[in-house]
Amino acid sequence: KxxxxxxxxxxxxxxxxxxxxxxxxxxxxxxxxxxxxxxxxxxxxxxxxxxxxxxKTSGYGIQLREKQKVKRIYGTLERQFRKIFEQAKKWKGNTGEKLVEFLESRLDNAIYRMNLAPTRTMARQLVSHRHVFVNGLVVNIPSYRIKTNDVITMTSKALEIPAVKKLLEEKSPQLPAWIERKGPVAKIVRMPERSDVQEDINEQLIVEFYSR
Incomplete structure (x- = not known):
């Protein structure tokens, strides 16, 4: 359409x-x-x-649907997703787990996990519109990969957005173990791991899809 x-x-x-x-x-x-x-x-x-x-879906169809589902969860395009998968393949260990860890390491996802955006879509917009600082420098690339000890903040204008203000007012936000946050300032204390991800994801199906 x-x-x-x-x-x-x-x-x-x-x-x-x-x-x-x-x-x-x-x-x-x-x-x-x-x-x-x-x-x-x-x-x-x-x-x-x-x-x-x-x-009833075929084996190929099940693998395809899992790939599409994870792409949509993280808001990536096919070319981006395939590139991340190829990077994950080069690492030792489980390719599927590394794929999920790389997706979790995206800056837009970090903003979402910091509980400073209600959706990853809004987090991506905040980054693209130059509202996010990493270690004091503006970063406007949603796919930017965060690192341990990175300090992430947002512009004062972004903090006045009603949806962001509402999240900041929450008394005990649920944050993953790899993020520490005081008010609007967050620190990446370690890289995200597969065990940190609560979404229903079967990454092995994605590995099988790209291995066909």
Whole structure:
């Protein structure tokens, strides 16, 4: 459909993506009306025949769907995703686990995990619009890979955005073990590990997909 892709990035209804994968991809703000409506219809495939349910999928189809799901969770394009996978292959150890760890190490994901953006989409916009500092320098590349001891902050203008202010007011935000945060200032105390990721991801299916 027209208007659904902007510079190769999907800009259509986000509920359609979540319903296609059959799970909450973190694309809607938790607690919002839109998120509640998504949860009601999550089991229904998008399109006029969605109510009939999901057909039996082949092994290849299952692998493809897992790849698409993880791409959509982290908001990456196919070329970006494949590049990260190829980088993960070069490391010793489990390729799938390293793939997830590299995805977690993206700056936009770090902003989301810091609980300073309600979705990764908004976190990506904050980075792209030059609202994020890493070690005192503006970084406007969402895929920038964070490092241990990086200090991440945001502009005063970004901190006045209602969605960001609301998150900052939370008394005990749930943060992963690799992030320490005081107010709007966060520090990367170690690199993220596969065990830190709570989303339902089967990275081995992605390895099998690219190994065909």
């Amino acid at each position: 027209r208007g659904e892709y902007n510079m190769a990035r999907y800009t259509g209804p986000k509920n359609r993506l979540a319903r296609r994968e059959g799970m909450d991809l973190g694309l809607k703000t938790i607690g919002s009306h839109a998120h509640a409506e998504l949860l009601k219809r999550l089991a229904i495939l998008p399109g006029q025949h969605g109510v009939k349910g999901r057909r």
